Amino acid sequence: MTDRVWLAALALAGGLLGGALIAPPATHAQEAAVGRTSGLPVPRFLSLKADKTNVRSGPTKDHAVAWVFTRAGLPVEVTAEFETWRRIRDADGAEGWVYHSMLSGRRTALVGPWLKDGPTPLYANPDADSAVRARLEPGVLGKLDKCDGKWCHFFDNGFDGFIEQEKLWGVYPGEKLE
The missing domain is CATH 2.30.30.40 (SH3 Domains)
Incomplete structure (x- = not known):
């Protein structure tokens, strides 16, 4: 979204939302947001720690397993945090939730x-x-x-x-x- 279009959207949103301030979407070149739980930047890249990693449809063990990664070391992008869960995106663009201990800080x-x-x-x-x-x-x-x-x-x-x-x-x- 261009700055001009974003400013127009901000003005419209300000009118519709009673002047609430809405920040433009962050780019990585700008300062990333910080995860509430980890205090680390979001988004950020990590890698999978285990050969078998369940990816769930939501941030609890009660949510269904959407798919299973079967290779340790694959890079994933953390796009959100909720308590001890991280929403990740893989190289194909698929997103789901994994338990934080299944991720490694090792960059791949x-x-x-x-x-x-x-x-x-x-x-x-x-x-x-x-x-x-x-x-x-x-x-x-x-x-x-x-x-x-x-x-x-x-x-x-x-x-x-x-x-x-x-x-x-x-x-x-x-x-x-x-």
């Missing part, structure tokens, strides 16, 4: 599932002119330990190098990891 990423131009190069250094160490297919899972906003150190068993940050799902554009 997937080579962009949306990339259709063939394998993505993994470079020896954070520079497209450096040697190509590997070519990774969309959906390859790896670990992150550093991102400078443009390049990430991406590695796992069998590969280690640098990949352009915009080609990963599990880290925000421009986000820096140390």
Whole structure:
């Protein structure tokens, strides 16, 4: 939504809601909201801790299991918190609720599932002119330990190098990891 459209919507909402202040939707470049329970930014990326993780339709064990993740380490985006539950989104855009202890702070990423131009190069250094160490297919899972906003150190068993940050799902554009 453009600033102009948002301001018009704000003016209309102010009139309809008796002047209540409504903030524009946050972008990651802006300061993220803070989760009431964890005190951590929302949204944020984490990874799955266990090979079997139930994803529920709501934030209690009374809610039905919507699906089950069967691979530890997959990146997920926390989009909301409710007590000890986290609403997550996966790389396909599916959302559901998981118990907080099923999540890890370990940062991982997937080579962009949306990339259709063939394998993505993994470079020896954070520079497209450096040697190509590997070519990774969309959906390859790896670990992150550093991102400078443009390049990430991406590695796992069998590969280690640098990949352009915009080609990963599990880290925000421009986000820096140390």
